[in-house]
Amino acid sequence: MQQDTQKIVIIVLLGTLLFMVQGGFIIFYLLFFKRKQRTNQQEQIAIRATYEREILQSQMEVRNQTSQYIGEELHDNIGQLLTIVRLNLGILEESDLRDDYKQTVKDTNETLGTAINDLRAISKSLDSDSIKDFGLQNGLANEVLRIQKTGKYQIELKNNGHSFSLGFQIEIVLFRICQEILNNALKHSGASHITIQLSYEPDLFQLSIVDNGKGFDYAGIMSDVDEKRGSGLRNINRRVNLLDGQVVFRSNAGAGTSIIITLPISSDSSKHGYGTN
């Protein structure tokens, strides 16, 4: 009888143990599975981010190379041809021409001179070597000069703090973003006054561009179903993200636009100083 009771106890114990092991296995399996899935998810996000980063980098490299090529062609080829034309016009101006013809040649020569200067300025702004050699600040100063020369806009470049190089890769991206923003401001906003401000802090760099144009509805454009609308803004966003920075667009219809780009500075970025302002 006692043996039978022992057998029953063993059966009950074994049964309980079996169901506990089964339940435990399933619970642990689910926990480990969830953990593995989380790791997989993180890996996939990292792969996607790297992929997007590489795509964007290649796009920017292609864009830079194209700009560089066009800039060089304008400067070395068309610029040289126009210079020769100008020299010939100079010779013609010195020759025995009728006075009225001479005046026309002189006027043409002057116009051509302006065209050559504009061409050089454009070529300079397309050429990324100027950023490599002289930095973002000088590149932007040239842009400001180019726009000032048109006489249509008031534009100023302000500088806060002790400037330093952010590195060519970062500066060229910022320079191209800045060119795009300025181009938009001149083309679409109807702004008459633009301020560019560079702020250098030990652990932060900030670039802000403020205009007094007609502004735009940022939220409306970004939520538009038509992806073509706002593609420029999205592109700026992506490029700033690539630099691990942040961009803030503040704009209201009729109240101008301010775009602020903030980048964190790693310790080795501030090694190459350009000097104080």
Place this chain on the structure above:
Amino acid sequence: MVVKTLENIFMGLYYGSLLGAIYCSVTFKNNHSKAFQKLWIYLILTLIVEMYTHYENKTGGKFLHVYVMLAPFEYFFISQLYLEKFKDKFLKNFIVFTLIAYTILCAFLLIDFKNSNHYFAFNLRGILIIILTLIYFKVLYQKDELLALSNQPLFWLSIGNFIFWPGIFFVMGFTSILVNIDKELNAKLFLLNPLLNAFYYGTFIAGFLCNRTPKK
């Protein structure tokens, strides 16, 4: 008396879940893979066998050979689900080999039924299905893609296999010991059988409800 009432309730649950599984296997057939689509045949075969054996049991007839006849079909339909999922050639060959060997074994058992142990067919099938289930869990765990487990029909069925087969080993094994010791306790322990079956076919229902197209 209480045991009898509970037995009737649990048997009702079992048949209810089996009928539910048949309904779902027909209704949501098109949302699933080929191997899943064929499961309705297996479920109907099971229902026929269960009804027949239930009747024979009541009237004192012999019915155990019917289970041995059903066994290869059961293993065929369940192993097809795993065969479809496994990419590894070795695993596929393993399933095909065990299926052929198991069918031959069952045929031998049926030919010489009087002198053979029919529980062997039952036990071997259970062990093979548990092995396939564990391999499936491993394969699922090693996948690099993102998966929602609750949307994997075979995951639900594997949970059913993993709980049902060891559980049924335990019940069948110990009831054969207990029957000579304590008949009342034996009857109580045997109550787990329809409960386990109800859970098993419940996981079929859960599996079939995965990926179902919402009603318009």
